Amino acid sequence: MTGSVFLVAGATGRLGEATVRLLAERGDKLLITGRNKDRLAELAKSHGTPGSLETLAVDITEPGGAQFAAAEAVRQFGSLTGLVHLVGQFSVGPLMLTDVSTYAEVLKSNFLSAVVATQAVLPHMTEGGRLVYFGSPLADEPLAAVSAYAASKSALISWMRSVAHEVKRRGIHANAVSLTLVDTPEMREERPGLDLDHTVSAELVARAVGFLTSAESDGMYGSVVPVLGRFGFSSVLAGGPPPGVGGRR
Ligand SMILES: NC(=O)c1ccc[n+]([C@@H]2O[C@H](COP(=O)([O-])OP(=O)(O)OC[C@H]3O[C@@H](n4cnc5c(N)ncnc54)[C@H](OP(=O)(O)O)[C@@H]3O)[C@@H](O)[C@H]2O)c1
Numbered sequence: 001m002t003g004s005v006f007l008v009a010g011a012t013g014r015l016g017e018a019t020v021r022l023l024a025e026r027g028d029k030l031l032i033t034g035r036n037k038d039r040l041a042e043l044a045k046s047h048g049t050p051g052s053l054e055t056l057a058v059d060i061t062e063p064g065g066a067q068f069a070a071a072e073a074v075r076q077f078g079s080l081t082g083l084v085h086l087v088g089q090f091s092v093g094p095l096m097l098t099d100v101s102t103y104a105e106v107l108k109s110n111f112l113s114a115v116v117a118t119q120a121v122l123p124h125m126t127e128g129g130r131l132v133y134f135g136s137p138l139a140d141e142p143l144a145a146v147s148a149y150a151a152s153k154s155a156l157i158s159w160m161r162s163v164a165h166e167v168k169r170r171g172i173h174a175n176a177v178s179l180t181l182v183d184t185p186e187m188r189e190e191r192p193g194l195d196l197d198h199t200v201s202a203e204l205v206a207r208a209v210g211f212l213t214s215a216e217s218d219g220m221y222g223s224v225v226p227v228l229g230r231f232g233f234s235s236v237l238a239g240g241p242p243p244g245v246g247g248r249r
Pocket residue numbers: 010011012013014015016033034035036059060061085086087088089090108109110134135136179180181182183
């Protein structure tokens with residue numbers, strides 16, 4: 001898919017840099033968005049070449065911002081292949097200590113922002129277009145005290161699978177990556193005791209994005225690609241692996 005143009009929404013976060021790097025090195029043209037102007041400028045400086053990477057500071061969770069971003073991508077690069085929707089927010093807290101406004105905020109950033117951004121890009125997209133979203137294993141196996149986050153990611157994935165059916169007749173592919181915790185220096189600082197074996201690098205997630213935005217995934221509509229590394233839910237009932245089988249490397 002030479003000459004691809006992507007709107008990378010929420011590029012200022014933890015997965016943004018690896019994703020932008022991979023797509024830019026591949027030769028894609030990118031409009032990267034976020035609300036943090038300074039971070040956008042840093043990304044452009046590190047990964048942009050003239051005429052191939054533009055930045056836009058905008059709140060893409062609002063319909064006006066999303067429509068402006070989609071139109072800007074077309075104005076800058078002449079077409080729009082698709083959307084990489086990195087916008088999101090983690091939330092943890094027990095039900096009775098979580099105000100309904102938190103639920104609304106988390107639903108907005110994780111789910112409704114995808115609706116708004118997709119409605120903005122689709123009118124500009126044609127055959128072979130790509131829509132990529134980001135889910136979590138917590139959507140399938142919600143643990144305690146992540147109800148807002150798990151519900152928002154669950155909504156996102158059901159919605160994506162429905163939309164995939166709507167747009168596939170136009171040759172447009174909507175898919176998602178489901179990922180475990182991403183290993184970052186900040187995360188290591190915040191959670192020093194964490195078993196890093198259950199995390200993945202941003203580069204590995206970016207490679208899945210590269211796949212879902214390339215012709216290699218031409219057969220995929222409405223799929224959820226797991227990038228879970230060696231993560232797994234555990235139970236005391238399950239015990240460990242049998243001796244000599246599948247031990248920690
Ligand atoms: N990192 C992980 O461990 C992990 C694990 C599972 C799933 N995911 C999912 O993967 C995607 C990307 O992850 P990430 O770690 O890069 O995300 P992130 O750093 O938490 O956030 C990505 C970007 O979303 C934008 N954003 C967040 N809330 C927003 C709001 N209310 N309005 C507008 N923009 C907002 C922020 O950009 P600005 O502040 O610049 O606007 C931020 O840079 C997300 O959907 C996330 O839920 C991540």
